[in-house]
Amino acid sequence: MKAIIPAAGLGTRFLPASKAIPKEMLPVLERPAIQYVVEEALAAAASEVIIICNDDKPELVAHFSPSPDLERSLHNRGKDNLAAAVRHAGGLPVSFTRQGEPLGLGHAVHCAADLVRDERFYVLLGDVLVPDNRLLARMRSISDKYNGASVIAVWAVPDEEVSRFGVIDGELVSGVPLSERDGSEGTQDDPAVWLLNTLVEKPALKDAPSNLAAFGRYLLTPTVMSILAHTAPGAGGEIQLTDALVELMQSEEVYALEVGPDEGFDCGTVADWLDTNIRLALRDPALNQRVRQALAPS
Numbered sequence: 072m073k074a075i076i077p078a079a080g081l082g083t084r085f086l087p088a089s090k091a092i093p094k095e096m097l098p099v100l101e102r103p104a105i106q107y108v109v110e111e112a113l114a115a116a117a118s119e120v121i122i123i124c125n126d127d128k129p130e131l132v133a134h135f136s137p138s139p140d141l142e143r144s145l146h147n148r149g150k151d152n153l154a155a156a157v158r159h160a161g162g163l164p165v166s167f168t169r170q171g172e173p174l175g176l177g178h179a180v181h182c183a184a185d186l187v188r189d190e191r192f193y194v195l196l197g198d199v200l201v202p203d204n205r206l207l208a209r210m211r212s213i214s215d216k217y218n219g220a221s222v223i224a225v226w227a228v229p230d231e232e233v234s235r236f237g238v239i240d241g242e243l244v245s246g247v248p249l250s251e252r253d254g255s256e257g258t259q260d261d262p263a264v265w266l267l268n269t270l271v272e273k274p275a276l277k278d279a280p281s282n283l284a285a286f287g288r289y290l291l292t293p294t295v296m297s298i299l300a301h302t303a304p305g306a307g308g309e310i311q312l313t314d315a316l317v318e319l320m321q322s323e324e325v326y327a328l329e330v331g332p333d334e335g336f337d338c339g340t341v342a343d344w345l346d347t348n349i350r351l352a353l354r355d356p357a358l359n360q361r362v363r364q365a366l367a368p369s
Contacts, residue, residue: 072211072290073186074112074193077179078105079125079170084340093128095197097344100351100358101156103134104338107200109163112193115207120165121186123179137161175309181299189293191219194312198339199287200347206330210290213264213328220323221295221316224286225265226330230276235339236284237272237313239327241265249331263329267320272306272313285313286330287337295319 082094089097095105105122112120124131138161145154170182180194191214193207201207210222225239227250246263271280289312298315305311319325336347349366352358 072115072117072191072193073119073121073183074115074117074195075121075123075180075183075187076105076108076112076195076197077123077170077176078128078131078197079123079173079179081173085344093130095128096130096134097338099200099338099344099348100355102160104200104344105131105197106134106160106163107202108195108197109135109165111201111204111207112195113163114204115193115211117193117207119186120163121183122165122167123170123182124167125170125173132167134160135163135165173309175304175307175311177299177302177310177312177315180312181296181310184296184300187293187296191221191290191292194289194291196287199335199337201288201335202351203334206288206334207290209262210288210328213326214290217324217326219292221292221319221325222290223267223270223316223325223327224288224330224335225283225327226286226332226335227282228284230282233276233279233282233284234273237270237311237316238274238279238281239265239267239283239285240269240271240280241267241327244326246329249329265327265329267316267325267327269320270313270316270325272311283327283329286335288330288335291316292319292323294323 078095082089085094096103099107109120122131138157142154142157145157168182170179206224210224214220214222228236242265244264244266246261248263295315298318302310302315305314316325336350338344338347349362352362
């Protein structure tokens with residue numbers, strides 16, 4: 072199963088920083104965000120990782136390319152751990168496909184249509200991180216259970232965030248929603264799974280069918296690529312993956328798996344990116360004390 076990572080967007084929420092640095096290259100601790108996403112796909116045994124890019128982001132290509140001169144310089148200075156980290160990033164099996172214009176997530180995904188062909192595929196958004204690398208395997212298990220159906224990950228978002236996402240409406244078919252738990256169960260124990268009725272892209276709060284929003288991880292059937300070939304522009308004048316999924320529901324079942332609040336991190340805004348860095352630093356034994364000191368009231 073191949074993995075597609077769309078990374079051709081403009082990153083406007085991070086301007087002016089993203090004018091010179093692709094938002095996907097902004098660091099989360101010691102690695103750029105997109106490296107976490109690539110490593111997640113590879114941990115799920117993706118046969119190929121395809122980054123959808125554009126000509127204005129050569130930094131992405133450079134990061135995933137070998138840097139023998141830099142490695143040699145680091146070794147000569149006794150920085151073997153850094154040299155190993157550079158070698159690891161440059162050796163990850165990543166390929167690139169060009170998106171000529173930023174015409175929406177659906178358009179970006181369809182740029183890899185010829186590479187995916189007649190198999191299921193993953194889509195991983197670059198501003199969502201899942202550091203434990205377990206979510207895609209759980210989604211594949213659900214897909215296999217329901218005859219190879221498409222599965223999207225969702226999580227509960229606050230009312231003020233609903234209009235940023237695609238929001239689901241569906242019928243609970245297994246598990247217990249996190250909102251109904253007493254806190255004693257782990258988020259991955261008996262996870263809630265919905266059979267979807269519809270998906271609404273960036274609705275106003277009054278029009279949202281729920282507060283469960285697309286989390287940035289998709290496992291999709293090849294039918295989606297066929298639908299995207301004729302999907303018209305939707306919200307924001309862009310070709311939306313959400314619209315293709317709504318059409319898909321007319322012929323195939325689509326399921327949603329609920330993700331807990333501590334299973335992943337949204338880096339889509341400056342505030343979320345900062346929060347992600349802090350929370351991951353608190354999980355790191357080498358950084359925990361320093362961060363706690365910085366956050367302590369003066």
